[in-house]
Amino acid sequence: MIIGLTGNIATGKSTISNMFQAKYQIPVIDADIVSREVVEPGEQALEEIVATFGEDILLENGTLNRKKLGAIIFQDQNKREKLNAIVHPAVRNKMLSKKEELLRQGNQTIVMDIPLLFENNLTYLVEKTIVVYASEHIQLQRLMERNQLSEKEARDRMNSQMAIDEKRDLADEVIDNSGSMEQSEKQLKNILINWELIE
Numbered sequence: 001m002i003i004g005l006t007g008n009i010a011t012g013k014s015t016i017s018n019m020f021q022a023k024y025q026i027p028v029i030d031a032d033i034v035s036r037e038v039v040e041p042g043e044q045a046l047e048e049i050v051a052t053f054g055e056d057i058l059l060e061n062g063t064l065n066r067k068k069l070g071a072i073i074f075q076d077q078n079k080r081e082k083l084n085a086i087v088h089p090a091v092r093n094k095m096l097s098k099k100e101e102l103l104r105q106g107n108q109t110i111v112m113d114i115p116l117l118f119e120n121n122l123t124y125l126v127e128k129t130i131v132v133y134a135s136e137h138i139q140l141q142r143l144m145e146r147n148q149l150s151e152k153e154a155r156d157r158m159n160s161q162m163a164i165d166e167k168r169d170l171a172d173e174v175i176d177n178s179g180s181m182e183q184s185e186k187q188l189k190n191i192l193i194n195w196e197l198i199e
């Protein structure tokens, strides 16, 4: 089974994805990690980013200045769409080849952790979806704290995604990660039992 794990920024996707790997040895393909790989120096996507956003978007060592690009695209939809058009096709292709490789190795269950699964209509890539939910208030608190962002910066990031309540309605299953990690772990276990992936 291919499981699509999604949610919104800082709702806890990585937290749940770690549980999949550590507790159940189910491999996870993480779109955020892949989106870093496809913009490494020498990659075509990085050249296109420089052509679009200018040389100033690079750090002195030639790598992408993520902080600067984030400050630009999270408050400008037009620029965000330009970046997405460059990065997303490369991310999708690389995720698909990673999935094929994991299937070749004999893995029967694979998780694809894709923050923008619903926004980008990618549900055709997966068989079941899990949304990791946290109320907007908790999301804001955790995001400001983890990334050391102002409220405005955090809200800009949250507003660049579909509302979490809308995603919750689209999901096959929801893990409410507003409580403790133990509570979330129990919910994950119940879902895997329901799907007959564990006993």
Ligand SMILES: CC(C)(COP(=O)(O)OP(=O)(O)OC[C@H]1O[C@@H](n2cnc3c(N)ncnc32)[C@H](O)[C@@H]1O)[C@@H](O)C(=O)NCCC(=O)NCCS
Pocket: 008, 009, 010, 031, 032, 035, 065, 066, 067, 069, 070, 073, 080, 083, 084, 087, 088, 091, 114, 115, 116, 157, 160, 161
């Ligand atoms: C703008 C960039 C350089 C900022 O880097 P930074 O290290 O600060 O953030 P990071 O990549 O870890 O992303 C953190 C979270 O932001 C959210 N996010 C990232 N990009 C986007 C986007 N284009 N639209 C909406 N939300 C996004 C996701 O929830 C993600 O989990 C980077 O996010 C990026 O290259 N984004 C475009 C690729 C993308 O869409 N990635 C998300 C999944 S494929």
Ligand SMILES: Nc1ncnc2c1ncn2[C@@H]1O[C@H](COP(=O)(O)OP(=O)(O)OP(=O)(O)O)[C@@H](O)[C@H]1O
Pocket: 007, 008, 009, 010, 011, 012, 013, 014, 015, 016, 032, 115, 142, 143, 146, 177, 178, 179, 180, 181, 184
């Ligand atoms: N149940 C929880 N209780 C308290 N803190 C939590 C809980 N779950 C996650 N966190 C914290 O909230 C923050 C966001 O969690 P996490 O990084 O898993 O979110 P994410 O959805 O993967 O974020 P992103 O979209 O940026 O990749 C982290 O600092 C994490 O340690």
